[in-house]
Amino acid sequence: MTVVVATGNAGKIREIEEALGGLNWTLQSLGDVPLPPETGATYEDNAALKACAAALVTRLPALADDSGLEVEALGGEPGVYSARYGGVGSDVERNVLILERLRRETNRRAKFVSVVILAYPDGHLETYRGELHGTLLEGPRGENGFGYDPLFVPDGDTRTLAEMTVAEKRAISHRGRALAALMDAHRSGPPP
Numbered sequence: 001m002t003v004v005v006a007t008g009n010a011g012k013i014r015e016i017e018e019a020l021g022g023l024n025w026t027l028q029s030l031g032d033v034p035l036p037p038e039t040g041a042t043y044e045d046n047a048a049l050k051a052c053a054a055a056l057v058t059r060l061p062a063l064a065d066d067s068g069l070e071v072e073a074l075g076g077e078p079g080v081y082s083a084r085y086g087g088v089g090s091d092v093e094r095n096v097l098i099l100e101r102l103r104r105e106t107n108r109r110a111k112f113v114s115v116v117i118l119a120y121p122d123g124h125l126e127t128y129r130g131e132l133h134g135t136l137l138e139g140p141r142g143e144n145g146f147g148y149d150p151l152f153v154p155d156g157d158t159r160t161l162a163e164m165t166v167a168e169k170r171a172i173s174h175r176g177r178a179l180a181a182l183m184d185a186h187r188s189g190p191p192p
């Protein structure tokens, strides 16, 4: 089947294409289909907004990811606001902001959350969720990935996510887990 990947984030596109290579799907980019503003209070709400909008406009199944970083010492921030944290414009600036807010903080625990929704033009939704727990460094390391990857060391590893290949990150990550659940559900055809 042809599925629209409803994201404008190049890092997510790379990871979704790599992860879903095992399914016999044709992945189509959004093109100039606009995504709605993320007005939801949860990852689920925002992923549904994006996937449904793309499915309605294209009349094709559409897959969206809404995700974020939840930092324990910041009471779970930036969470659903991860892409807009502090109102600053770039990944590097958002990383600097997190590091400033965590200066002298000894609790460096954090988790990534990803909610992946596949929406069909008839309104049917499939929802998959994944999480990844780890700690935040005091400075960035690594050039791969996107967003907060250079700060985040997953439990059980010594490298940041930005020091991993796309495949290494997928094997353990929040998005990789959500997409693995989607693939499991679709291996023998679409779920009921």
Ligand code: ITT
Pocket: 006, 007, 008, 009, 012, 035, 038, 050, 065, 066, 067, 068, 069, 082, 083, 112, 145, 146, 147, 148, 149, 161, 173, 175
């Ligand atoms: P789309 O809405 O177009 O998909 P977006 O980047 O705005 O792109 P989100 O609203 O879901 O997507 O924001 C997620 C933000 O959380 C993302 O911009 C990063 O800052 C952060 N994030 C999510 N997953 C991440 C990951 O795997 N590695 C690093 N940062 C991540």
